[in-house]
Amino acid sequence: MPKPILLSVDDDSDVLRAIERDLRSQYGAEYRVIGSDSPESALQLLKQLKVRNDSVALLLADQRMPRMDGVAFLQEATQIFPDAKRALLTAYADTNAAISAINQASINYFFLKPWDPPTEHLYPQLNDLLDDWQANYHPAFQGIRVLGTRWSPRSYELRDFLARNRVPYQWIDVEYSANDPETKRLVEALGPEAASLPVVLFPDGTKLLESLPADVAQKVGLRTRAQTDFYDLAIVGGGPAGLAAAVYGASEGLHTVMIEREAPGGQAGMSSRIENYLGFPSGLSGNDLARRAVAQAQRFGVEILSPQEAVGVRTEGSYRIIKLADKSELSCHALMIASGVQWRKLDAPGIDRLQGAGVYYGGGATEALSCKGEMIYVVGGANSAGQAAMNFAKYADRVVMLIRGASLASTMSQYLITRSKKRPISSCGRKPVLSRPTEKVVLKKSLSSALIPTKWNAYRRTQFSFLLERCPAQTGSEISSSATSAAFC
Ligand SMILES: Cc1cc2nc3c(=O)[nH]c(=O)nc-3n(C[C@H](O)[C@H](O)[C@H](O)COP(=O)(O)OP(=O)(O)OC[C@H]3O[C@@H](n4cnc5c(N)ncnc54)[C@H](O)[C@@H]3O)c2cc1C
Numbered sequence: 001m002p003k004p005i006l007l008s009v010d011d012d013s014d015v016l017r018a019i020e021r022d023l024r025s026q027y028g029a030e031y032r033v034i035g036s037d038s039p040e041s042a043l044q045l046l047k048q049l050k051v052r053n054d055s056v057a058l059l060l061a062d063q064r065m066p067r068m069d070g071v072a073f074l075q076e077a078t079q080i081f082p083d084a085k086r087a088l089l090t091a092y093a094d095t096n097a098a099i100s101a102i103n104q105a106s107i108n109y110f111f112l113k114p115w116d117p118p119t120e121h122l123y124p125q126l127n128d129l130l131d132d133w134q135a136n137y138h139p140a141f142q143g144i145r146v147l148g149t150r151w152s153p154r155s156y157e158l159r160d161f162l163a164r165n166r167v168p169y170q171w172i173d174v175e176y177s178a179n180d181p182e183t184k185r186l187v188e189a190l191g192p193e194a195a196s197l198p199v200v201l202f203p204d205g206t207k208l209l210e211s212l213p214a215d216v217a218q219k220v221g222l223r224t225r226a227q228t229d230f231y232d233l234a235i236v237g238g239g240p241a242g243l244a245a246a247v248y249g250a251s252e253g254l255h256t257v258m259i260e261r262e263a264p265g266g267q268a269g270m271s272s273r274i275e276n277y278l279g280f281p282s283g284l285s286g287n288d289l290a291r292r293a294v295a296q297a298q299r300f301g302v303e304i305l306s307p308q309e310a311v312g313v314r315t316e317g318s319y320r321i322i323k324l325a326d327k328s329e330l331s332c333h334a335l336m337i338a339s340g341v342q343w344r345k346l347d348a349p350g351i352d353r354l355q356g357a358g359v360y361y362g363g364g365a366t367e368a369l370s371c372k373g374e375m376i377y378v379v380g381g382a383n384s385a386g387q388a389a390m391n392f393a394k395y396a397d398r399v400v401m402l403i404r405g406a407s408l409a410s411t412m413s414q415y416l417i418t419r420s421k422k423r424p425i426s427s428c429g430r431k432p433v434l435s436r437p438t439e440k441v442v443l444k445k446s447l448s449s450a451l452i453p454t455k456w457n458a459y460r461r462t463q464f465s466f467l468l469e470r471c472p473a474q475t476g477s478e479i480s481s482s483a484t485s486a487a488f489c
Contacts, residue, residue, distance in 0.1 A: 006058040008036070008061070009039055010089065026123055026126075027130070043076055043077060046081060050189035052201070052204075053141060054140070058084060058129065059073075061073045061074055061077075061089065074101075079185070082181075083136065086105075086108050087129065095112070098110035142203050146170070146201075147172045148199070149174060154356075157356055158212075159171060164270070164290075165306070167220050174194070199211065202219060223305055230330070233254045233255070235258045239268060242266070243296075258302055258305070259322070264293070265287065271285065271286030310323070343361045371392055376399045378399060381403035385412070386419075
């Protein structure tokens with residue numbers, strides 16, 4: 001965890017050096033001491049520190065500086081770090097100005113120059129100020145922060161990507177928390193760059209604007225390039241099938257690579273709760289299953305390239321050559337394709353524009369938390385839909401499943417039907433309600449009427465989480481009445 005900062009500002013380099021030296025010798029173990037020889041550059045620095053999520057404990061400025069005096073600097077600096085303690089360094093002649101600054105500009109203290117010996121004229125007062133600051137100090141989040149808006153598909157894609165790749169991050173919805181003072185200060189410190197959403201801020205102070213998952217992947221060190229150009233076994237697809245093959249192949253000593261275009265775990269990684277997987281009697285989340293499988297594969301030495309897409313395959317003698325999306329190639333003796341299935345998209349007018357902005361395929365697991373008090377529609381009646389409905393019911397006010405059949409019995413596993421009947425009463429006191437599975441809704445009619453956009457705001461309050469039965473990618477068939485819920489097999 002980075003140390004909080006003590007910032008001193010003085011245009012006189014001798015005084016600046018002296019104050020830095022004294023601060024460092026007394027407080028260097030607990031604080032980072034930074035000096036600046038101009039108030040303008042100190043303000044720039046403070047903005048950078050704000051973007052990095054650093055904490056500033058003390059601002060110590062000389063009163064007499066050209067262009068901007070100490071009081072003016074401290075007033076501006078307070079806009080960026082309102083909790084920092086503020087102190088002036090003054091000459092004897094400026095004592096009156098310093099006293100009035102304490103009253104008018106909320107300066108906490110003033111020190112007279114010279115402050116020798118510091119043990120008498122500097123440290124006791126600073127100790128007092130810093131103790132006071134420490135009492136209210138909550139260390140800032142140290143990690144990746146993502147700034148975006150909930151209704152932006154690009155923000156959703158990025159959050160989903162980070163969550164599925166198990167990269168921890170803090171989400172800052174700049175629209176929702178527009179009135180939050182800390183968000184305001186961060187957005188101001190970013191300046192015009194704050195408009196290039198989604199913005200990703202990294203703990204090292206760097207940032208990505210209009211960030212794409214692939215750029216973030218590189219920055220956080222996800223491996224997208226193969227270490228060698230030949231493998232005994234290459235697997236395309238990192239769902240449960242691909243991961244299992246990777247574990248078995250590598251455990252038999254095969255030099256194995258797995259190529260996954262989104263995130264290891266595949267569809268299973270999106271499941272809020274898997275209860276029918278062998279070996280986990282009380283169930284586990286798809287994310288947990290993926291994490292365990294990845295750890296197991298890596299322990300056997302499997303190289304996982306993700307996000308990376310296989311875009312072509314050819315054979316040369318006994319070798320299979322795989323072409324990757326970044327135009328690189330790798331070859332192998334044995335190639336296994338475990339590319340799974342694709343979503344069957346809902347044929348409803350206007351739906352494409354709303355994907356990732358209120359309409360989610362696969363349950364929008366990262367979205368569930370934001371649905372507090374909202375109304376959720378889950379389209380589909382097979383297992384994925386059942387799990388998502390139960391997950392959303394933990395947060396939402398009401399969850400309605402839209403199904404075409406007379407009941408869920410033909411499409412949903414019995415254990416989920418039983419669960420869904422018990423679900424409605426939440427432990428947190430809200431009243432999430434799963435509509436009775438027997439509720440029959442005419443799918444196309446209700447959706448098309450709900451989605452005809454009169455005004456953006458008219459429909460954006462409603463979440464549609466489309467969890468349809470899946471079909472093999474190549475068929476692209478219409479929604480059929482016979483559900484084909486996928487299962488681990
Ligand atoms: C929300 C949800 C909940 C579910 N819950 C359950 C449950 O409780 N119980 C159960 O039995 N089943 C459940 N399932 C179904 C289960 O997840 C699937 O049956 C299972 O994931 C299929 O595994 P797979 O490895 O064959 O394919 P997938 O999981 O589809 O994985 C295929 C992977 O291949 C990748 N890929 C495809 N093409 C390429 C390419 N060209 N290059 C690189 N990578 C590529 C994809 O990105 C994907 O990650 C659920 C599914 C969902 C979506």
